[in-house]
Amino acid sequence: MDENGIKAVALARIRREARGRNLPVVTSEFSLNGTGIRADLALLDRDTFYGVEIKSASDTLKRLPSQMEGYARYFDRTELIVAPKHLDSLGDIDLYGAKVWRAEASGNLDVLALGDLRRISGQWLLHLLTAEDERRANRAIEQHATELSPIDIDHARRAEFGRAFHKRYGPTSNRFWEAVRGRPIRVEDLKLLSRYHAERQQRQEIERERAQRWATWVEAMQSPSHAI
Incomplete structure (x- = not known):
């Protein structure tokens, strides 16, 4: 399997494990705070934030040490999925x-x-979070900071992160899970996890409609009845 094939299988497993409760909010290619690291999948499952890194047979492990360090800094749980060819190298x-x-x-x-x-x-x-979302979250916490213990402040920060993550990635995540409901997850479904996929589809539809109107107008202008 290539990376996308493994990603589809991983999402199918995640769906099975979540049976009977709400599915996690999931996004693909999640950037880790300007580190240059992108998590192949990032998921918020209730209060647990976890990332999935995939190394297919066509990948190398050259960047894996720095990737694992970055994942450990930002995720409550890190999951690494590797092709069999990489197993002997993981020990180092x-x-x-x-x-x-x-x-x-x-x-x-x-x-x-x-x-x-x-x-x-x-x-x-x-x-x-984005700089604006982080400022917004900190302002919300600062309003009650004097009433909160350090543990409560940490809970509040995690809650604010959860709200911002749901707001940014929840709509695309919901569309993805709804699209694959009751059927196998296919590689082509992964594009639904892009926040910009719906916008691109809308733009493409508008462009097609404009092209059709233009073609209709040109055809009408070239028709014999119009020439008369």
Whole structure:
């Protein structure tokens, strides 16, 4: 499987594990605060924020050490999914407590290491937001800061991060989960996780309508009845 194939399988597993409760808010290619690292998948499942890194057979592990360090800084849980060819090389890399899966060509994911679950500081999570969203969250917290203990402030920061993440990625996540409801998740479904996919579709539809109107007008102008 290539990266997108593994991503589709991973999302199918996530859906199965969430059966009976709300599906997590998910986005693809999530940027980690200007580090140059993009999580292949980022998910907010209730109060747990976790990231998924995928290394297919066509990938190298050259960037994996820095990626795992970055993931550990921002995610409560890190999940690493690797093709079998990479397994022998993982022993030399600090995975920072990541849960490790082996991606088989058959489409199965096998757990190799259970990994750690930590609780990232709410302040670190707020750094992942846009500058405006981070300022908005901090202003909301500052209104009650004198009444809150340090633990309460951290809870408030994580809650503000959750609200901002839901607001930014919730609509596309909901569209994705709704589109794949009751059927297998396919590689072509991944484009639905782009926040800009719907906007691009709308623009393309407008352009098609304009092109059709122009073609209709040109045809009408060239018709014999108009010439007369």
